[in-house]
Amino acid sequence: MTPPQQQRVVVKLAPNQPTYRLLVVDDIEENRLLLRHLLEEVGFEVWEAENGQEAITKWQQYHPDLIWMDMRMPVMDGYMATRQIRKQEQAQHLTPTKIIAITASALEEEKADILAAGCDDVVRKPFHENSLWDTLSQYLGVAYCYAEKEEISLGEDVSLSSTVALEANALKMMSPEWLHQLHQAAMMGDDLAVLQLVEQLSPEHQELIDTLRHLADNFRLDQITDVTMEFEFLGESQEVL
Incomplete structure (x- = not known):
């Protein structure tokens, strides 16, 4: 994946x-x-x-x-x-x-x-x-002009797996309603909606704020979608229980 x-x-x-x-x-x-x-x-x-x-x-x-x-x-x-x-x-x-x-x-x-x-x-x-x-x-x-992921990321050497793990851990403390909205916004490719949701976070979550802003600004909403997907499934399983 x-x-x-x-x-x-x-x-x-x-x-x-x-x-x-x-x-x-x-x-x-x-x-x-x-x-x-x-x-x-x-x-x-x-x-x-x-x-x-x-x-x-x-x-x-x-x-x-x-x-x-x-x-x-x-x-x-x-x-x-x-x-x-x-x-x-x-x-x-x-x-x-x-x-x-x-x-x-x-x-x-x-x-x-x-x-x-x-x-x-x-x-x-x-x-x-x-x-x-x-x-x-x-x-x-x-026909389009493209940029490679590396060009957009400006030398961030963090591996994709460590970025995803960091996000998943940080998101665990967020409310299910907020996570659902974040997932839907990312699935729709709506970077503006993602940034609006980020504005709702308090300064104590600054690391998460910076990461989400970076992903939204650099066209990587797919990472947000992948990480929030597990919380969507978790919410569905809790409803069943």
């Missing part, structure tokens, strides 16, 4: 590419802000919509190259919005926009329905950043 020692992290779009325009559609503001933050930080142009009806309007207005489409929303869901967009594309003889569904469901039947509605692919929630970059590369041909 040890990650590779050489891990590349996307830091920006490679030069001499088109300006990629993306639309993020989700009724939950925090989800939209998370995706927008990740995408804009790398160099994409991003717009938001909070339901399917608004998504169609923004699609008509901005002509995005790709839409991240939540499938379950009020007013108009992602299924209907996708069908409407595909219908208009056909009527106007437009090049089809890439539409990637975002869903928490793991049911294969639902995936089949999503693809039948006109989506090009499905990304499951919670997602990792790499799945976003890989999907954009696959469907738009996006």
Whole structure:
């Protein structure tokens, strides 16, 4: 379960590419802000919509190259919005926009329905950043500039195993509610939410504060996810007992 020692992290779009325009559609503001933050930080142009009806309007207005489409929303869901967009594309003889569904469901039947509605692919929630970059590369041909883990860590010579052990020991004194929130934030790749949770810690946990900030600032939320996972399982087992 040890990650590779050489891990590349996307830091920006490679030069001499088109300006990629993306639309993020989700009724939950925090989800939209998370995706927008990740995408804009790398160099994409991003717009938001909070339901399917608004998504169609923004699609008509901005002509995005790709839409991240939540499938379950009020007013108009992602299924209907996708069908409407595909219908208009056909009527106007437009090049089809890439539409990637975002869903928490793991049911294969639902995936089949999503693809039948006109989506090009499905990304499951919670997602990792790499799945976003890989999907954009696959469907738009996006190229990235990377940094190696060693370049980002600035010479910290601490082994991954000792870092994980240190975190696990420090986290044992945290409340189950806080640990659950931390795990969810890390699973979603939401570094801002992780940093907000870190702000809740008292100065007596300074070593943990520094470590979590370092991991969030250096794109290593995967380490937080791995370590907090054991507390998630522990909480489930205690509920059973």
